[in-house]
Each structure stands twice: as C-alpha cells, then as structure tokens.
Amino acid sequence: MNINMLMQQAQRMQKDMESNIKKAKEELALTEVQAEAGGGLVKVTMTGRFVVKRIEINPDLLQDEPDMIEDLIAAAVNDAVRQAEQVSDEKLKAANSGMGLPPGLSGLF
Template sequence: MGMGNMNKMMKQMQKMQAQVARLQEELGERTVEASAGGGVVKVTANGRQELVNIKIDPAAVDPEDVEMLQDLILAAVNEALHQSQEMVTREMAKITGNIRLPGF
C-alpha cells in the first residue's frame, strides 16, 4: 500500500470518527417510545439507551395486582431499549457502511 493510499485511508478514518462523535451527541437527543398494556405504560428512551420518561395511566395502578404493573413496566422498558438500540445500529450503518464498530 502506497503512502498516498495510507494518507487517504487515515483521512477517511478521521472523517468517520468525527461523524460518529456527532452522531453520538445527536442520539442523546433522539428518542423512541414504547408502550405496554394497550398504552397504560409508556416509556421513552434516548439513543444512549437512557430512560428519559415513564408514564403510567392511573387506571393501571391496582394495589391488589402490583405484579401486573411491574410486568408492564418491564415490557415497556425492554421494548424502548430495544428500539433505541435498533435506532443506533441503523444510524451507525449509514456512517460506517455496515461495518460493525466495537461498542455499537
């Protein structure tokens, strides 16, 4: 590999690194929402896989069946995190051309 090709490859890598850094910042502001129980529990997560909001319809709060509410919350959280990860994967693929980078 010639020096010119090496320099070109290094510039491409630096450009990709800058794009990834910018995307990571943007993903912190992008959100996905998932719900469970027909919408009685709604969870919002950002592209950093952080939960940013949980809404629970008061009708879902039954002191006699706390376990059901816990299950609904878990289902909504897991789905929101799954959607968030898929969003990250899609956006990273746009930058990397489907090359899997460690940590993404």
C-alpha cells in the same frame, strides 16, 4: 501510489469515520423513542443512547397487583430498548457507509 500516500488516505478516512460516528452518537442522544405496554397503561420514553427519560403509568393501573405493574414496566422498557437499538443501528450504519470497510466490519463501530 506510494506508501506515504496510502497512509495519509487511511488517516483521512479514519478521521472522517470518527467524525461521522461522533455526530451519529450526538444525534442518538437527542433522538427519542416511545414504547408502551398494556394498551398504553405504561409508556416509556428513551433516547437512542438508551437513557430512560420518562415512565408514564396510568393512575388506574396503580390499583392492580404490583407484579402486573412491574411486568408492564419491564415490557415497555424492553420494547423501547429494541426501538432504540434499531435507530442506533441505522444511524451508525449510515455513519460508516462510504468508508470502504469490508463487509461485516462496519457493525463493529
């Protein structure tokens, strides 16, 4: 195999990987996760690209102390972020699979 063939193969692999990653990111933008805190008093809907789409607060909660409401919102958002990270990691890992990357490098994309 000559160097030109190797370079062409590397370029094809790079284009394929870029295409797979772009597709995965598009899918993540459409994927939604839902998280809640306080037994469902606060619910957060977030995309796999970490965009908060909706925050629902049970009206009964609004009569409580603002500190408690803020803590529940933060907890629900943090849980949604963890879920979105997990979904993102899985989709991007799948996009990188089969690319022949050395161990540890697929997480960079």
